[in-house]
Amino acid sequence: MPGTVQSIERAAAILRMLAGGPGHLALADIARSLDLAKGTVHGILRTLQHVGFVEQDRSSGHYQLGAALLHLGTSYLDINELRSRSINWADPLAARSGEAVRIGTVLEGRVLVVHHVFRPDDTFQTLDIGTLLPLHATALGKVLLAYRAAPLPSAVEGFTRRTVALRELPAHLDRVRENGWAADIEELTLGEAAIAAPIRGYGGLVVGAIGISGRVERLCDSHYEPRARLVGYVRNAARAISRDLGWGVS
């Protein structure tokens, strides 16, 4: 890739490393992992600190992510068209289905949750906007895979006994395309299931997915199959959002 500014790429690599690691990291560790001179990393970190993307723990000297990133992240949410168009439809879907609603896009081989509506009861739930989920073990992710919004993974992680294996994945995705929706039944977490459908943007391209998730008993019938009524709700919401996004208009 010609013309790409390497100091910025290095800075981004450092930020990703800080986001993935356990809170704070030592300069020397970063330098070692990225195979760079300590002095080089120090210069980049100083700059990142200067712009607020990184903070330094005064006592240990270690580095961690900075507050400015939080604001940039939420600014992204405000901008994001997929999210803003979805909000009006996510709430009714949660109300009708009685389950939590999530909307996701692809980011670096995983599902990025860009919107989340809590299940409409009063149980304690944690907001997972900004969370990354695996593509192959979630209903949202399988939709995105099936409609080529993300490249097929070359290896997959197993979470439960029901997580689909790599060699079963193509056939599985074929069925998703046939049906027009995907399900995940205890493939990521025992006792949890989900149903999702594709959101299409301008030109019919799949740009995201919307789905509900909750306890298996509620989402599935006695045959361990997703309830048709809920599937219908999800697909209708997906279609409505797609329409809002300009799919179908010339």
Add this chain to the structure above:
Amino acid sequence: MPGTVQSIERAAAILRMLAGGPGHLALADIARSLDLAKGTVHGILRTLQHVGFVEQDRSSGHYQLGAALLHLGTSYLDINELRSRSINWADPLAARSGEAVRIGTVLEGRVLVVHHVFRPDDTFQTLDIGTLLPLHATALGKVLLAYRAAPLPSAVEGFTRRTVALRELPAHLDRVRENGWAADIEELTLGEAAIAAPIRGYGGLVVGAIGISGRVERLCDSHYEPRARLVGYVRNAARAISRDLGWGVS
């Protein structure tokens, strides 16, 4: 500032510009605003796009913030000690006071909201984690100003007739320090009030503020003064979080 990597600073400036502007911006506008050559900005944008910090609208060619920032932002939330220590105390405060709770730190001369608990009724509220608020017109901000967590502004914006003016600010902050808490009564939004108290970290330094906000009628008594009961709740929560953060331990 010697040794600061200028391409990274420029990249950060572009990101901040995208976050502040209206969604998407044209390359030429960015170049003009930052007084850089178009080619230079293009190279930086291409790199930012490559790392996912920026996305390009295929049809208009304009640039906007990218999805990777959302994940970095929420990673920051997971790391942030102020936030993680606060969560356990914010919920009880919301329950006891019956009002929305927010926790803020300083970012670039404004208050960054790092945690937000909704008012415990079922009215519709929007999550404003990641939002930036003015320092001088919010209870959270006045606490941060009073305890020198942020430098005094050189100019202030007026929002309502009750917003404090620049020349009144020092005396106002003196009173905040005397009391140990701050209030904002219709200074940012008509009909809304707030009460906040400082959160101290290791060594007694004020690292953030916690406060409640809601309708004036509920937060204030008939003399238009914050209700002592609510002030007590807020101060107690602030003290509890400060203790959790290691204030007072040698």
Add this chain to the structure above:
DNA sequence: GTGGATGTTCGGCAATGTCGAACGCCGTTC
């Protein structure tokens, strides 16, 4: 057609950021 936008490419120059070694500091170890 033409003008003025846009984003994009390219080559040459030198300013820029990288490297590596040396520094100061702190905690542990012997």
Add this chain to the structure above:
DNA sequence: GAACGGCGTTCGACATTGCCGAACATCCAC
């Protein structure tokens, strides 16, 4: 208590890096 190894930090020299500006390809409006 001195010596060691670890940390983050500074510095100067080298040449790689990424800047600039002009030219290019497109598009839209007039």
